[in-house]
Amino acid sequence: MTIFSSIHKPTLLLDENKARKNLALLNEKILLQGKQFRPHFKTHQSAEIGEWFREIGITKITVSSIEMAIYFADHGWDDIFIAFPVNILQIEEIIELSKRIHLSLLFEDISTVSFIDKHIFCQISGWIKIDTGANRCGLRSDQFEIIAELAHELEKSKNISLKGLITHAGHSYRFKTAEEICLVYDQSVETLLGIQDQLNQLGYSNIEISVGDTPSSRLVKDFRNVDELRPGNFLFYDVQQYQAGVCQLEEIAVTVVCPVVAVHPEQNEVVIYGGAIHLSKDSHAWGDIQNAYGLVSLPAQNDWGWDDKKIVGYLRSLSQEHGVVVMPDGVPDEIKPGSLVCVYPAHSCLTVQSMGKYTNLDGETIHTLLA
Incomplete structure (x- = not known):
């Protein structure tokens, strides 16, 4: 029996060897430059996968929610940064976490600092959120006062x-060349160093700098004067990263295996059981197509993983359960209702969030905090 013979519905397939290799390569790069590595666990959301990080000496992590922090604290992680603006309505959970672990929170609002300080009784670390161009949250450099x-x-x-x-220089995801991504990194670091210097002049010493996005972490050769990096997507990568030149196709460590439910050879299309509830609706460009929702390959001939040498199509549309795959060179003869195809996700983080659990190439289930 092969892994594919046991798949009957959309299944998030994980190649552990690829993921561990991605982890080892970036960990080595960061350590060689003497920086601290605090990986973001929102990509994988799994205690079992988290152990791969612990095995190579990583002791502190980043998460994106209180619930995620509690989950990983329950699994032995005791240095956790919630890299999301503090939600004061969850103060009871924050109080409990602060008693159990070394907790780091980010702030951009003075009233939130005052509120948290009045309610907690254990020491935590506070970081000031700076917007270096992503235009999502944080204070800009011209708001130094x-x-x-x-x-x-x-x-x-x-x-x-x-x-x-x-x-978080999230605007690096908008660019498609290494030069542009590295420029975003340099500009972000320059902004942070400028603010750090101004704070030093006011008597605030030992101000650390924490950055973290996968494109920059992978492509930048010199991390310069930062203290900590917090990438997350690098573990699995995805088509967005591939399109930007951040990774190779064969480095993408997850696909969603989907059954074919209809074949339309006259249109060079097939319909799969795999929709927005499985893959999310994040998109990527593909050739002249502005919004594709994943790239499609076939199971490897040895049935061990997927064929990462050839793309046979792209997802042109997603509805709740339906996915429509265009195969520009024609539908291969072997593709029939009941066949399986492997979809490289546009954005692996949201695909994991949608699917909730993994199946590895040995057919074993790997659970997340979601399932």
Whole structure:
């Protein structure tokens, strides 16, 4: 029996060897430059996969929610950074976490610092969120007066220690060349170093800098004067990263295996049981196509994983359960209703969130906090 003979519905297939290799390569790069590696666990969301990180000496992690922090704290992680603006409505959970682990929170609002400081009783670390161009959240460099006030609020608080400046240069995902991505990194670091210098002049010493996005972490040769990196997507990669030249196709470590339910050879299309609820609706460009939703390959001839040498099509549309695959060179003769295809996700983080669990190439289930 092969792994594919046991798949009857959309299944998130994980090649552990590829993922571990991706992890080892980036870990080595970061350590060789003397930086701290605090990987983001929102990509995989799995305690079992988290152990791969612990095996190579990683002791501190990043998450994106209180629930995720609790899950990984329950599995023995005791240095956790919630890299998401503090939701004060979850203060009870924050209090409990602060008693159990070394907790780091990010702030961009003085009132939130004051609120947290009044309610917790254990020391935590506080980071100031800086927007270096992603235009999502954080303070801009031209808001230094507010940054300084926030630093003062953190410094005078009883239970929060001012740790440093944090950014996520998420706008690096908008660019498609290594030169552009490296330029985004350099500009972000320059912004942070400028703010760090201004804070130093006001007497705030030992201000650390934490950055983290997969494109920059993979492509930048010199991380410069940052202290910590927090990428997450690098573990699996995806088509967005492949399109930007961040990874090779054979480095993508997950696909969604989907049954073919209809074949339309006259249109060079097939319909698969695999829709937005499995793959999300994140998209990528493909040739002249502005919005594709994944690339399609076939199971490997030896039935061990998927064929990462040839793309046979792309997903042109997704509805709830349906996916429509265009095969420009024609539908291969072996593709019939009941066949399986392997879809490289546009964005692996959201695909994991959608699927909730993995099947490895040995047919074993790997659970996440979602399932």
